[in-house]
Amino acid sequence: MSDATAKKEERRKFQAIKGTRDILPPETELWNRVEQTAREVFAAYGFGEIRIPDFELARLFEHSIGDETDVITKELYSWIDSPRANQALRRVRAKAIANAYRAIHDDQAVREELFKQAEAGALDTLARANRISLRPEATASVCRAYIEHRMQSLPQPVKLYYMGPMFRREQPQKGRYRQFYQIGAEVLGGTDAPGIDAEVIEMLMTFFDKCGLQGATLYINSIGHNADNCRRGYVAKLKAALGRVKDKLGPDSQRRIDSNPLRVLDSKLESEQAVIATLPHIADHLCDECKAHYAEVKRQLQVRGVLYQENWRLVRGLDYYMRTTFEITAPGLGSQNAVCGGGRYDGLVELLGGPPTKGIGFAIGEDRLILSLQESGKGQVPQGRDIYIAWMGEKAHATAIRAAKDLRKAGFSVELPPLEQKLGKALGQADKLGAKYALILGDNEVSEGLWTLKTLSTGEQTKFTASDLLEFLRQQKNVSS
Numbered sequence: 069m070s071d072a073t074a075k076k077e078e079r080r081k082f083q084a085i086k087g088t089r090d091i092l093p094p095e096t097e098l099w100n101r102v103e104q105t106a107r108e109v110f111a112a113y114g115f116g117e118i119r120i121p122d123f124e125l126a127r128l129f130e131h132s133i134g135d136e137t138d139v140i141t142k143e144l145y146s147w148i149d150s151p152r153a154n155q156a157l158r159r160v161r162a163k164a165i166a167n168a169y170r171a172i173h174d175d176q177a178v179r180e181e182l183f184k185q186a187e188a189g190a191l192d193t194l195a196r197a198n199r200i201s202l203r204p205e206a207t208a209s210v211c212r213a214y215i216e217h218r219m220q221s222l223p224q225p226v227k228l229y230y231m232g233p234m235f236r237r238e239q240p241q242k243g244r245y246r247q248f249y250q251i252g253a254e255v256l257g258g259t260d261a262p263g264i265d266a267e268v269i270e271m272l273m274t275f276f277d278k279c280g281l282q283g284a285t286l287y288i289n290s291i292g293h294n295a296d297n298c299r300r301g302y303v304a305k306l307k308a309a310l311g312r313v314k315d316k317l318g319p320d321s322q323r324r325i326d327s328n329p330l331r332v333l334d335s336k337l338e339s340e341q342a343v344i345a346t347l348p349h350i351a352d353h354l355c356d357e358c359k360a361h362y363a364e365v366k367r368q369l370q371v372r373g374v375l376y377q378e379n380w381r382l383v384r385g386l387d388y389y390m391r392t393t394f395e396i397t398a399p400g401l402g403s404q405n406a407v408c409g410g411g412r413y414d415g416l417v418e419l420l421g422g423p424p425t426k427g428i429g430f431a432i433g434e435d436r437l438i439l440s441l442q443e444s445g446k447g448q449v450p451q452g453r454d455i456y457i458a459w460m461g462e463k464a465h466a467t468a469i470r471a472a473k474d475l476r477k478a479g480f481s482v483e484l485p486p487l488e489q490k491l492g493k494a495l496g497q498a499d500k501l502g503a504k505y506a507l508i509l510g511d512n513e514v515s516e517g518l519w520t521l522k523t524l525s526t527g528e529q530t531k532f533t534a535s536d537l538l539e540f541l542r543q544q545k546n547v548s549s
């Protein structure tokens with residue numbers, strides 16, 4: 069390999085890590101627009117922003133999301149966050165190795181067993197207390213914050229929204245990343261009246277509508293509550309039914325029959341669909357209160373003009389949901405077509421050590437929302453500068469610097485070339501940058517106090533005094549916005 073090729077190879081090594089990516093201008097403009105829309109819509113419904121840390125104790129997620137979920141067992145990014153614990157761990161491991169080899173037994177199996185025991189002990193005692201994880205979602209953190217800041221003493225419910233990156237070690241594909249972005253909201257405390265569920269869903273659909281998302285479909289379901297005459301009873305029946313068709317299911321679903329039978333309903337495996345279609349439906353096994361709650365959510369969605377489809381298989385991937393669950397899909401996303409998931413989670417705050425607290429929330433997958441907007445041609449954002457300043461000569465340079473400052477202060481996007489250019493080159497550059505106008509400043513313009521403004525789309529040129537120019541540009545901006 070030649071030196072040059074080796075260097076090229078070396079440079080290629082520095083790429084964004086699998087499942088992560090850079091989001092560049094002008095696409096970032098679209099992200100900002102979506103986030104701004106969320107801020108405006110959520111504020112109109114009385115939500116305030118919460119900013120939570122990107123990492124928390126691993127236990128917070130394990131406790132709330134559930135040990136049986138993929139998010140916890142396979143996808144969490146965790147590490148031991150204490151140099152002392154790490155050091156102690158290394159010491160214990162070194163000692164274990166020394167002990168194992170010093171052991172009088174020559175037997176490899178005995179040595180390995182000794183080592184394994186020491187290793188397990190060390191991990192147990194040291195690591196657990198200090199394990200930290202990058203957040204795979206934000207609901208647990210928001211509930212933790214609600215408890216930590218005693219928000220139950222504020223007027224209830226407390227309505228919070230957040231936006232930011234989440235981290236899951238998933239297999240990357242279109243619309244699925246290891247660092248992805250969610251925009252979410254939670255309503256905590258107060259009542260679990262169906263009006264809250266319906267209003268949260270109405271807000272979501274309003275947001276998607278304002279973003280220009282077309283073809284979004286809202287699916288809803290109720291998974292009842294954890295009691296024998298409700299979900300627990302249903303799960304027992306489901307388990308029995310699954311037991312009868314076990315040999316027609318794949319290994320993942322077979323395993324879930326015992327660990328988490330509801331998750332079998334999540335299966336996307338083609339070969340399992342016909343079997344799943346024959347399983348009992350939860351709607352037929354809800355208790356009277358949950359049935360009435362669900363009926364009222366649906367009625368209120370109708371009153372609000374929110375269209376929905378019922379999907380009895382919508383059980384959501386996370387353990388803490390109860391009663392209302394919902395998901396929104398959007399076109400143009402292939403198999404990863406869910407842009408939002410949410411539901412009610414009345415027991416979660418209590419599970420995390422807080423007072424009994426009602427809760428409902430959702431998380432929108434921002435990456436997927438953006439993809440869907442782009443695929444449907446709704447992802448365009450106005451690009452390019454307003455004004456390119458073509459200056460020629462030292463005197464004109466000083467005027468151009470001041471003009472750029474004033475125009476930027478007035479809210480225009482201005483490109484001021486750092487070096488003098490010939491007029492032709494400057495106009496070419498202005499064109500490439502998509503500028504609307506070129507402000508031409510030469511010695512004549514400066515001494516006359518009349519500046520030339522060229523409209524690049526028409527080639528039309530007009531002379532203005534500095535203040536008339538600002539006025540003209542302001543008027544044009546108002547006309548176009």
Ligand code: AMP
Pocket residue numbers: 205236238243244245246247248249250385406407408409410431432433434435436
């Ligand atoms: P969840 O927190 O799993 O309920 O997910 C809520 C939403 O986040 C989903 O509907 C997706 O739009 C989005 N989402 C979840 N995981 C990923 C991922 N790995 N990459 C991109 N978006 C994701």
